[in-house]
Amino acid sequence: MKLNKNFNNLTENYLFAEVAERTKKYADAHPDKKIIKLGIGDVTLPLVPAVIKAMHEAVDDMSSSETFKGYGPYEGYSFLRQSIKNYYAGFGVDVEEDEIFVNDGAKSALANILDLFGKDNVVLVTDPVYPVYVDTNVIDGRKVILADATEENGFLPMPDYSVKADIIYICSPNNPTGAAYTEAQLAAWVDYALKCGAVILYDAAYECFIEDETFVRSIFAVEGAKRCAIELCSFSKTAGFTGTRCGYTVVPKGIESDGMNLNKTWFRRQATKFNGVSYIVQKGAAAVYTEEGKAQIKKNIDYYKRNAKLIADCMDRLGIWYTGGKNSPYIWLKCPHGMDSWQFFDYLLNNAQVVGTPGVGFGKNGEGFFRLTAFGSEKLTEEAIARIEKLLSE
């Protein structure tokens, strides 16, 4: 056999391992100190009661011959796809049920969607970037080029017509920077994609954090996007499904290339390589869209938003430059006193016992920046902020 040697081109990313190691070393040396972690990208609030209730009912369905569910539809149950369609309609975006494909989470979906594309496409990602966009393409052997996201452009690079890209990743609100494109900025990207014959892979995993109407919850709110964009969404951050696993991809019917229709090809891919998401999980996901579920979910998201605001307000008081904090669970801050990312990591850990994520771990443009997240508990976030403010006001 011949192995896929592209794996040798992956760069080892020791970011979170290094964070864990330095944190452990400090904790071992200072057993009396209470460390607060604001580095995590995982949710902490439990699933809401409506979802729990729906999953208990679904488990019961599986216990009797009359209601038992075997193989489900590759593309997901209609009850969930209809709910998703209605959710989009709620913010004025029209997607058809047969454009929605339920999956086991955005990470698998981001990897799997690449089956649609040849290896000879040029892939454009931002720097800093969520590493999955890069690594999945490296495994396939595609060329990856970088668009600089910097303080100057607010970590929101705009299209450069001198650069030719075939596949463009946009994550908005962004992980790790928390920055979100406005509708007008997204329209410029859609324009570029249509003119260049490129496809946009739009990661909308954090859309539920958007509160400002200058921003859109879906790229399909932008005219023309249904001819050039695929949208990837997740229940992970919306409804706390990181350990429950469910997401969905919207592949519009209007994208054609090389005589192939992307929606039809994607259906064929899923029918060949996937057997659907657990019925129990899909029932839980559908409960997110009930009146009860929506109210409960809103409370959870508001909780995280309050944490984000606590952190952002503290940065404002300290006069520290940042992106995110609003419309996003992430605060991407410029390290004070000219410290680099790891210097600031050590400084915060040693002097405030707060752990965050060094920005340089997400790309070279992340050097000198630092990510804090809103997914901790309110109490610990408040305490962490008090410590940071005290330290940086000294």
Next chain:
Amino acid sequence: MKLNKNFNNLTENYLFAEVAERTKKYADAHPDKKIIKLGIGDVTLPLVPAVIKAMHEAVDDMSSSETFKGYGPYEGYSFLRQSIKNYYAGFGVDVEEDEIFVNDGAKSALANILDLFGKDNVVLVTDPVYPVYVDTNVIDGRKVILADATEENGFLPMPDYSVKADIIYICSPNNPTGAAYTEAQLAAWVDYALKCGAVILYDAAYECFIEDETFVRSIFAVEGAKRCAIELCSFSKTAGFTGTRCGYTVVPKGIESDGMNLNKTWFRRQATKFNGVSYIVQKGAAAVYTEEGKAQIKKNIDYYKRNAKLIADCMDRLGIWYTGGKNSPYIWLKCPHGMDSWQFFDYLLNNAQVVGTPGVGFGKNGEGFFRLTAFGSEKLTEEAIARIEKLLSE
């Protein structure tokens, strides 16, 4: 963008669509006739009480901050991997916990495992074949060659050293033929793989139907297999998880090629492209291995085995040649009176109102053969068998 044009090389398989259409046409024309379907590959018995209980508990875990589970390990929770390791130990096969990777089912796993291999490998499958083996490789652009499974070799082709293959698919007990390789026959395949530097992708989805000690439940029972084989397993047929979605892949640590270790590379692949299986589903799967769970599961499998024996005994009385029926939920029979697969389909539908699957739908060597399955209810299987016996005894 350039699309993956390999999709154009997929052959449309209308097998199940054609079965459904002919069945519907007959049903519409004969509303008074009761049709019995013995064509389905899906289970019909509900999940066992131990699994239901474990999943309810897991749902409750997700409802409180103290027990909530966010992102789990890419490779699956240790509680489940330890149970799987012990299951293997129970039939004398030693696999390590870090050789076991939990996934969302064998179909995804069969597709994803191909990420490990270059596109320049030659793939060997049997004819007839489970179409997923072929289609997943066609999408990747690999060359697929066929090993003839025929009445002469009992639908169990043996290695041909004049044929050079890099990736070999073995499904035993087989879908669709129900035929199972003996330990000695598998040893010949392992020998061939080791001599040719090939890898065996061993689909053990039906291992729980094995009752005869001439057969092994895992290819790793064969000396040397840990240096050349990857095993893909599923809870679908073992525990009725077709709609619950869970499986696992065993990638031994002892396979190296091109300076790469397959187990380590697979871990890297999963870490990059997968975020684990739902905690709730993994808890359910682990309950399959409890004393209570094992006893309940055995009852279900015995139920399907009885159905298989009912069908096989009928074929014996009728003097019809078949494979499977024992150590397998499938009965692969030679159509009587020289009928071809579709002729026999229509004959059975029109005269006994029983629906099965025409063998030719699985490959050219399936012509003249027909698949019946044991996954129906006992009562309907008995009635179907009575009708078939009456018809074919006339």
